Amino acid sequence: MTIRERIFDGIAVSAGYAVGRSHVANRDAGLKAEAHPLHPDEVDGEISRFLEAVTQARDQLMRIHRQVAETLDAKHAEIYLAQSMMLDDADLLDATISDIRTELLNSEFLFARRLNLHIELMQQFDDEILKARDSDIMDVGNRVLRNLLNPHADGRCVTLEAWCVLVAHDLPPSEATPLLKEKAIGLVLEKGGPTSHTAIMAKALEIPAVVGVPDITKFIEEGAITIVDGVFGRVVINPTAETLLAYEEKQRDYLTYERGLETLRDVPGETIDGYSVKLRSNIELPEEIAHIEGHGAKGVGLFRTEFLFLNRSEPPSEDEQFRIYRQVVEGVKPDSAVVRTIDIGGDKFFSHMGLPTELNPFMGQRAIRLCLQHTDIFRTQLRAMLRASAYGRLRILIPMISGIEEFLEVKRHLKAVKQELRANHQPFDAHIELGAMIEVPSAAVVADMLAREADFFSIGTNDLIQYSLAVDRGNEKVAYLYEPLHPAILRLLRTIINAGHDAGIPVSVCGEMAGDPMMAVILVGMGIDELSMSSMSVPSVKKLIRSIQLSEAKLLVEDIMGQNTIDGVKKLVWRRLRRYVKQNKLHVSHLSHANDMPSPASAA
Structure with a gap:
């Protein structure tokens, strides 16, 4: 059977090109936990188990905070400090404990329910920044849930066995940092935008990344050859030999341009x-x-x-x-x-x-x-x-x-x-x-x-x-x-x-x-x-x-x-830009409007 090349478009959030085999981290949206009844004598023990899982999650996040501060910088480490502060929210913790006492149900179910209600509330706002925060909330919530289910685990739910292009519905920042630093050469997410914490982290680590790619996890197989075009926001699955050669040339040109910038x-x-x-x-x-x-x-x-x-x-x-x-x-x-x-x-x-x-x-x-x-x-x-x-x-x-x-x-x-x-x-x-x-x-x-x-x-x-x-x-x-x-x-x-x-x-x-x-x-x-x-x-x-x-x-x-119109201004600017790209004065990856631009080849 012939494997067909497929092209998906999304949002370019970290410039560069990557070619590798995919690893699909299938993560369901939302926090899920089954409800289990408690006997009244089990309530105090369940509350202690919940608080211990919260403390463990806080310690895990602070460990990541220290690692990122040492290897990147304090600015990017602040993401994990902010996440750990979510676990200091007395209202959230007290409300969950109160639910355990009154409903006699397990803490996993009640904590997940509380956070999902908060996520639903945030999604009602037409604000990109607020909507992007639901990944942080789900990250914190999943971390606590994993600690409740397996208190001896290291807190990670995705591991990579070899260098690969990481593909997922979403990837919270505390998961993204160790994965991107270790073996991921590219990142593709169905969810997210340029202001999401994971996008910011990918850019800081200079990992090519495209986000906002609808339903790609439904079509991509584990181990599929995948191209990440972090310049134009494109993902190619099962590329032809011709497509691979074209992207290898783009990658060489991009790296040559980047090295030239260092001399300035x-x-x-x-x-x-x-x-x-x-x-x-x-x-x-x-x-x-x-x-x-x-x-x-x-x-x-x-x-x-x-x-x-x-x-x-x-x-x-x-x-x-x-x-x-x-x-x-x-x-x-x-x-x-x-x-x-x-x-x-x-x-x-x-x-x-x-x-x-x-x-x-x-x-x-x-x-x-x-x-x-x-x-x-x-x-x-x-x-x-x-x-x-x-x-x-x-x-x-x-x-x-x-x-x-x-x-x-x-x-x-x-x-x-x-x-x-x-x-x-x-x-x-x-x-x-x-x-x-x-x-x-x-x-x-x-x-x-x-x-x-x-x-x-x-x-x-x-x-x-x-x-x-x-x-x-x-x-x-x-x-x-x-x-x-x-x-x-x-x-x-x-x-x-x-x-x-x-x-x-x-x-x-x-x-x-x-x-x-x-x-x-x-x-x-x-x-x-x-x-x-x-x-x-x-x-x-x-x-x-x-x-x-x-x-x-x-x-x-x-x-x-x-010029009287936006279109008239753009035509003049794009004409000049194509000249600069052709003369190697400018690389299209550095433009905020890169997705609107023709490729360097067509610009010539």
């Missing part, structure tokens, strides 16, 4: 005709500083401080914040670090503030609006930042500014905090820079006014696009309307950059657009001064900037601005 680490981000653009890193944890220099970035363009405030009942002290900010600025000397004040609200919540539930939290009480209503917390953060500025070049960034009044009020608070520090004879940078994050359309419209008060602008393109186009990009029903190449967005960007330059202040971009090489060329053509992105994106952006002239980027921008 110590050279500046500068066009052929000498226009210099500072390329910086976005970070969330101070431990990420070690990766900045290795990827050729110069300093930090955005340090998100929210992690200090989340998952705790009280805000961090001034000294705790000071130590973290000092660690960052000292770690990037002599370059600068842009530290953003807390952007709590929206998709991030802080229990100490007692924030009410809002129908539209992204447009509610968040970021600077929240800080100006809780000035004690805001001033504490400003004091910590000012004190840290005595140890390196720290620049303060204020998020969610909507108009001049808010920014003037921020300046009054900063002035008052400076006076407090002077009175206490505490050193700080008296000329510390204060920047406005331009991500609200009203701030873009009055950018010329804000530029006269701010020391620099940082454009947050993610929210600017979302607010300007009235699109919730986490809502799959309208996410297709989220378009960075919309003529309105491009005009807003040029307006903001021109307003900053007219006032003599630098302008940077710290949203996802900055890490897209083709978008970076457009921003360079608009005269951007700095681009801040994930450290891993810096080499490819730097390569393209060093391969072009400023004059050609400016001409591209002028052509784009003459």
